Amino acid sequence: MLNFSAPQSSDEPVDMLDLASYRTPHRIVTAELSGGSAVLRWSDGRVSQFHGIWLRDNCACPACRHPKALERRFLLIDEPGEIAVKEIFLTVYGDVEVRFAADLAGNMHLSRFSAAWLREHDYGDEARAERQHQPKLWSGISGFELPSFQYKEVMESDKGLHAWLAAWKDYGAALLRGAPAEPGEVVKIASRIGPLRPTNFGTMYDVITMPNPNASAYTAMALEPHTDLANWQSPPDCQFLFCVANEAEGGSSVLVDGFSVAEEIRRTDPETFKILSTREIEFRFQDDGCDIRRRSRMIQLGDDGRITAIRFNNWLRTAFDLPSAEVESTYQALLVLWRALRNPRFYVRPRLAAGDMFILDNYRILHGRDAFNPNTGRRHLQGCYVDRDFVLSRLRLLER
Known part of the structure; x- marks a missing residue:
């Protein structure tokens, strides 16, 4: 005896139990079975294939989700037993209905899928490439200037907040201007996005000159471009750097697009790129309260070869612990990277005024500064971090 499980066939629109809103201007023209897979042909000519096991696993009926x-x-x-699709139909709404063959226990199942949801989750090569976010490299933009937003629009408007965070996602950095130049304001701004991530420097840190500094940032010396906390297993993703005061001579900032640098090295010097993306060196921070160290590649890649992170901080770099045959070539690769980080093609040099703030992707953008004279005026910056998961979550919620 065959037992038919929910949902029953219906001409109602499909609820995929997904809070995101999926839309597509394209409709499914035909739905067919081929070798156990569903083959959908769309009005724009695209052909999508969905395996039977994938469809059964992603059924959104109340019994399955x-x-x-x-x-x-x-x-x-x-x-x-084996999961097999028996029949496939298009509903009057243009969605997809899938009937699975009876399993060994005699149970059948019917699943329904929204056409827009299937379009969004198409795992064909073309569709996956289309969905892949492409960072906008500074080196590809003539006369690049950092995207700039006003404090009021970001803090009082969801539209303004979305535009600011979208710029961070695309360019790795964005500027906020016109905030109250008060200590602690950086926490108010960052908290509009998500909870702050604590580090060994606390939840918020002050960048000021100190008589007994435990980091180079707390001096008046120039800082080479670097990523923060390269000595951590998972450095913080999103950095907020807020200017309370910047009255001293010098102290202009430098921001470098590490992805542009890495892509240039990949194009012009593949052997150096291979060294930077395969060999691990160690970064370490130590003071009286902690000793945190991590071995890592300076250029990190995803499985598909995309650049996912840059990790470089000369202040935290420790003695190379590598096979003897690799020491000199690793130094040469390091110097190639470092020289590229000083190339004006890849950086901007903004000077923060009181009430200005950077939002930076710490996995892509390196930041540094010129030396300054603390005897000529006050220079006080404050910083904090938010995990990327919260930033991207906020973006998705705003896009709903």
Whole structure:
């Protein structure tokens, strides 16, 4: 005897139990079966293939996905026998209805999928490439200037906040101007996005000259471009650097697009790029309260070869611990990277005024400063961090 499980066939629009809003101007023209997979042909000519096991695993009916928690409750591991699609139809709304063959226990299942949801989750090569976010490299923009936003529009408007965070996502950095030049304001701004991430410097830190500094940032010396906390296993992703006062002579900032630098090295010097992206060196921070160290590649890649992070901080770099045959070539690669980081093609040199703030992708943008004279005026910056997960979550919520 065959037992037919929910949902029953219906001409109602499909609810995928997904809070994101999916839309597509394209419609499904035909839906067919081929070798156990669903093959969809779209009005723009695209052909999408979905395996039967993938469709069964992603059924959004209340029996397979909790209608309140929105989490999968279907246990693929307990499914008896091979999963096979028996029939596929288009509904009157242009969505997809899939009937699965009976399993060993005689149970059948029907699943329904929104056309827009399937378009968004198409895992064909073309579709995945289309969805992949492409960072906008500074070296590809003539006369690049840092995107700039006003404090009022970011703090009082969701539209302004979205534009600011979208610029951070695209360019790795954006400028906020016109905030109250008061200590602690950086926390108010960052908290509009998500909870702050504490480090060994606290939840918020002050960048001022100190008589007994435990880091180079707390001196008046020039700082070479660097990423923060390169000595951590997972350095903080999103950095906020706020100017309370900048009255001293000197102290202009420098921001470098590390992705532009890395892509240039990949194009012009593949062997050096290979060294930078495969060999690990150690970074370390030490003071009376902690000793945090981490070995890592200076250029980090995803499985598909995309550059995902730059990790460079001369202040935290320790003695190379490498096979003897690799020491000199690693030094040469380091110097190639360092010289490129000083190339004007890849950086901007803004000077922060009181009430200005950078938002930086610490995995992409390196920051530094010129030396300054603390006897000529006050220079006081404050900083904090928010994890990338919270920043991207805020962006997605705003886009709903």
